[in-house]
Amino acid sequence: MKRQGPIILAFTIGMLMLVQFFTPAAFFKQAYNIILDWKQVVLGFTFILGTWSLIRYHYTKISRRRENWQYSYVTLAGLAATVTAALVWKTATGPYPWLFNNVQVPMQSTMFSLLAFFVASASYRAFRARTFHATLLLIAGALVMLGRVPIGAYLSGSVFGVKISLVEISDWVLNVPNAAAKRGIMIGVGLGMTATAIKIVLGIEQTYLGKTD
Amino acid sequence: MAFYDRMMSIDRRIIFLSVGLAVAIPIIVPLGFPVQVSEETRSFYREMAALKPGDTILLSFDYEGDVMAELNPMAVAVLRHAFSRDIKVVAITTYAGGTGIAERLLTEAAARYGKTYGIDYVFLGYNPDWSGTMLRLGESFKATYPTDQYGKSTYEIPIMQNVETYRDIALVVSISGSALSEYWAIWAGGRYGAKVISGNTAIQAILIYPYYKAGQIPGFLGGLKGAAEYEKLIDEPGMGIRGMDAQSVAHALMLAFIIVGNVGYFFSRRAQARQSK
Amino acid sequence: MVIAVVAGIAPPTAAVTAPEVDVSDTPYDWGESLTINWIPSGPPDSIDHYEIWRRAGWAMLPAPIGQAHSSSFARIIREAGWHLAGTASATDTVFIDSGLSSDSSYVYLVAAYGKRSIRISQPTRPARPRRQYLDTRHTNILLATILFISAVVFFVERARRGANLFIRRIAGLEAIEEAVGRATEMGRPILYVPGLEAMDEVATVAAIDILGQVAKKAGEYGTRLLVPNRDPIVMAVAQQVVRESFSAVGKPHMFRSQDVFYVTFSQFGFAAAVAGLMMRERPATNFFMGRFYAESLVLAETGNATGAIQIAGTDADAQLPFFISACDYTLIGEELYAGSVYLSRQPLLLGALKAQDYAKALIIGAVFGVVLLYLISPEIAELVRKAFG
Numbered sequence: 001m002k003r004q005g006p007i008i009l010a011f012t013i014g015m016l017m018l019v020q021f022f023t024p025a026a027f028f029k030q031a032y033n034i035i036l037d038w039k040q041v042v043l044g045f046t047f048i049l050g051t052w053s054l055i056r057y058h059y060t061k062i063s064r065r066r067e068n069w070q071y072s073y074v075t076l077a078g079l080a081a082t083v084t085a086a087l088v089w090k091t092a093t094g095p096y097p098w099l100f101n102n103v104q105v106p107m108q109s110t111m112f113s114l115l116a117f118f119v120a121s122a123s124y125r126a127f128r129a130r131t132f133h134a135t136l137l138l139i140a141g142a143l144v145m146l147g148r149v150p151i152g153a154y155l156s157g158s159v160f161g162v163k164i165s166l167v168e169i170s171d172w173v174l175n176v177p178n179a180a181a182k183r184g185i186m187i188g189v190g191l192g193m194t195a196t197a198i199k200i201v202l203g204i205e206q207t208y209l210g211k212t213d
Numbered sequence: 214m215a216f217y218d219r220m221m222s223i224d225r226r227i228i229f230l231s232v233g234l235a236v237a238i239p240i241i242v243p244l245g246f247p248v249q250v251s252e253e254t255r256s257f258y259r260e261m262a263a264l265k266p267g268d269t270i271l272l273s274f275d276y277e278g279d280v281m282a283e284l285n286p287m288a289v290a291v292l293r294h295a296f297s298r299d300i301k302v303v304a305i306t307t308y309a310g311g312t313g314i315a316e317r318l319l320t321e322a323a324a325r326y327g328k329t330y331g332i333d334y335v336f337l338g339y340n341p342d343w344s345g346t347m348l349r350l351g352e353s354f355k356a357t358y359p360t361d362q363y364g365k366s367t368y369e370i371p372i373m374q375n376v377e378t379y380r381d382i383a384l385v386v387s388i389s390g391s392a393l394s395e396y397w398a399i400w401a402g403g404r405y406g407a408k409v410i411s412g413n414t415a416i417q418a419i420l421i422y423p424y425y426k427a428g429q430i431p432g433f434l435g436g437l438k439g440a441a442e443y444e445k446l447i448d449e450p451g452m453g454i455r456g457m458d459a460q461s462v463a464h465a466l467m468l469a470f471i472i473v474g475n476v477g478y479f480f481s482r483r484a485q486a487r488q489s490k
Numbered sequence: 491m492v493i494a495v496v497a498g499i500a501p502p503t504a505a506v507t508a509p510e511v512d513v514s515d516t517p518y519d520w521g522e523s524l525t526i527n528w529i530p531s532g533p534p535d536s537i538d539h540y541e542i543w544r545r546a547g548w549a550m551l552p553a554p555i556g557q558a559h560s561s562s563f564a565r566i567i568r569e570a571g572w573h574l575a576g577t578a579s580a581t582d583t584v585f586i587d588s589g590l591s592s593d594s595s596y597v598y599l600v601a602a603y604g605k606r607s608i609r610i611s612q613p614t615r616p617a618r619p620r621r622q623y624l625d626t627r628h629t630n631i632l633l634a635t636i637l638f639i640s641a642v643v644f645f646v647e648r649a650r651r652g653a654n655l656f657i658r659r660i661a662g663l664e665a666i667e668e669a670v671g672r673a674t675e676m677g678r679p680i681l682y683v684p685g686l687e688a689m690d691e692v693a694t695v696a697a698i699d700i701l702g703q704v705a706k707k708a709g710e711y712g713t714r715l716l717v718p719n720r721d722p723i724v725m726a727v728a729q730q731v732v733r734e735s736f737s738a739v740g741k742p743h744m745f746r747s748q749d750v751f752y753v754t755f756s757q758f759g760f761a762a763a764v765a766g767l768m769m770r771e772r773p774a775t776n777f778f779m780g781r782f783y784a785e786s787l788v789l790a791e792t793g794n795a796t797g798a799i800q801i802a803g804t805d806a807d808a809q810l811p812f813f814i815s816a817c818d819y820t821l822i823g824e825e826l827y828a829g830s831v832y833l834s835r836q837p838l839l840l841g842a843l844k845a846q847d848y849a850k851a852l853i854i855g856a857v858f859g860v861v862l863l864y865l866i867s868p869e870i871a872e873l874v875r876k877a878f879g
Contacts, residue, residue, distance in 0.1 A: 029520070116236065207731070208727060416784060
């Protein structure tokens with residue numbers, strides 16, 4: 001029952017959600033709304049689970065003096081400070097918005113800004129015209145990179161009377177070959193998602209139970 | 214080491230430093246490159262411009278602090294465009310970190326245009342279940358958000374009196390740094406017939422083109438350039454336009470590095486071919 | 491049509507007429523609503539708002555209305571058994587009245603409130619909400635779903651009976667054994683990141699499937715496996731999977747809960763933590779399987795800088811270019827979903843994969859067919875598109 005219970009539940013709820021899409025019958029609509037409500041409740045509990053898991057992991061690290069255990073104090077102190085700030089001074093004013101605007105946002109923005117540097121080094125390393133396809137990729141990438149910024153419009157002009165607009169070329173690359181390739185991948189991914197969902201509903205796929213065979 | 218080998222193996226610290234300078238200097242010393250408006254942005258603008266005073270839009274802040282630099286200009290421009298035309302805004306966020314961002318932008322825009330909370334706009338807050346939220350809003354806004362961000366019952370908020378489902382929303386605007394705009398189009402648009410437009414980071418924007426071509430997302434803003442274009446259309450220059458010089462120079466620099474690497478590669482191959490002869 | 495006027499003063503010069511109203515069943519519902527349409531009574535600036543009134547059964551307008559003042563309109567009409575169903579703005583022309591019973595008939599009238607007068611329509615014919623049992627807007631999806639489920643069941647059954655179902659070679663999956671072996675030889679751990687999404691994402695399910703196979707290999711070779719997680723439920727499932735995989739190869743003692751751990755829900759906090767882990771632990775092999783976002787390049791570039799062999803797989807096509815440029819092998823889109831099937835060769839999973847392939851072949855054929863039809867006869871192609879679209 002420990003194994004069969006979740007499978008029966010997955011089948012029941014999966015079929016309910018599938019059928020409700022095709023019929024406006026009141027029973028299915030009510031079931032749909034109830035399931036969505038419960039989904040919110042379950043998700044709320046995952047935050048509790050996550051917080052508990054974080055605290056347990058770092059507490060264990062400190063108590064067993066594992067490598068870099070000192071940094072676990074920083075993590076737990078940060079968690080405690082943020083929660084305390086939100087509970088005592090609320091979130092509209094006081095230390096909580098200060099922590100958000102002066103600590104969390106700058107840290108997140110900094111991490112994201114690393115991408116600019118990584119993209120530069122990755123593209124310098126990867127965009128080599130080794131083969132025909134790589135050369136095609138390089139040319140398309142160069143045209144889109146220039147066409148997507150104002151300098152592209154600045155650099156556009158006429159060559160031997162033929163108007164060359166980097167912006168228009170870039171738009172064509174994005175609207176035609178890029179969109180076509182994306183659609184192909186999306187169709188494949190969509191079918192894969194549907195197949196996996198069917199497997200889960202029918203009980204063929206049981207990975208979510210921790211079962212691998 | 215031959216010159217072509219040096220060209221192919223530039224220290225990544227030099228690359229990082231160059232990119233840093235390429236971004237920082239144009240911010241300090243603007244170059245004033247002109248912004249040309251793309252068709253996608255024009256379509257986005259047309260959808261917003263077609264709204265009538267008194268219409269209500271659902272503005273979803275689907276991002277948090279990491280992509281704030283790229284998406285805040287879009288959100289600010291949307292709010293300015295809406296408030297300047299007396300369009301009401303029902304705002305939500307699907308990221309916990311988006312709460313502070315949304316509150317700040319809404320408050321600043323409202324103060325600029327003299328808008329009143331609860332009458333002209335409302336912030337319903339954060340809901341961790343973004344997929345359930347998109348579906349549930351199609352059944353009932355008030356059941357999905359019984360209270361707003363500040364704990365007031367949505368049944369008592371004036372702007373929410375006539376907002377029950379997507380049918381009462383003229384436009385769903387998703388400002389997103391992830392795939393959430395696509396899900397808005399699929400679930401709010403596909404299932405409930407809501408009209409969805411989006412503002413996306415440049416990375417995510419390339420995924421929106423199939424939806425744009427199919428009419429599922431009739432207009433979108435792509436990256437900081439999209440924000441700059443929209444600011445130009447609504448005649449409210451902001452961080453989008455200011456960032457374009459830096460982005461232009463950075464792109465040109467990256468291209469220069471790529472060209473250098475390929476020139477080195479070309480000479481390296483020629484040298485290898487000569488040696489093998 | 492007789493026009494009823496509530497006269498407080500002489501009719502205004504702006505032409506506000508009584509609305510022409512029609513009522514019909516709201517489609518695709520369970521018989522609980524009716525849709526009321528009307529033609530605007532005048533320019534929007536001459537109308538203040540509309541009121542929609544409802545009465546069960548059949549009705550005429552109450553006689554005193556013709557002589558009543560606008561202020562008494564609501565009282566008189568209520569006394570005649572009408573109820574206010576709702577209001578609409580000056581620019582609206584549709585109102586959906588919900589919460590009705592499919593056992594009753596209803597009549598409606600619409601009152602157009604001008605700046606100085608009210609114009610009232612005649613009551614509509616009685617209408618009864620009807621139940622629709624099928625949302626016919628989704629017929630094509632229903633047919634496609636039934637077809638696809640049938641194909642899955644058919645091929646699963648074929649696989650169960652021992653049919654040899656072919657899967658093409660996928661380089662990234664073939665390289666798993668070599669990658670795990672490399673980590674064993676170098677005496678360094680394996681890092682496995684199962685994406686950033688929750689367990690309800692198909693990509694995460696596929697990633698956990700592959701994790702099970704990788705964990706078995708790691709257990710066989712006695713190599714340490716690190717699995718940082720962004721989602722607590724995924725962490726719980728990953729712990730279970732890794733524990734079972736180690737037990738399956740006779741190495742249950744290899745499982746350590748601190749090696750399969752929760753990091754943080756913050757996207758870039760997670761990326762920073764994993765990047766730091768890579769710099770400190772120097773894993774010889776990195777697996778990035780599942781749904782990733784902007785942090786993918788941070789992870790892949792950091793792993794590349796440490797010299798690890800990297801195998802990535804994601805259905806997030808925006809991140810594919812970053813993985814392809816920084817990783818040794820990349821599984822693209824549905825190759826990730828095929829991963830566990832490819833490694834385990836379980837008949838049930840194999841059958842579902844074949845069904846996907848045939849469905850895709852059907853879609854490709856349909857796309858080519860319609861394109862060809864457009865070239866031959868655009869009119870017929872439009873008919874086909876409207877029939878199935």
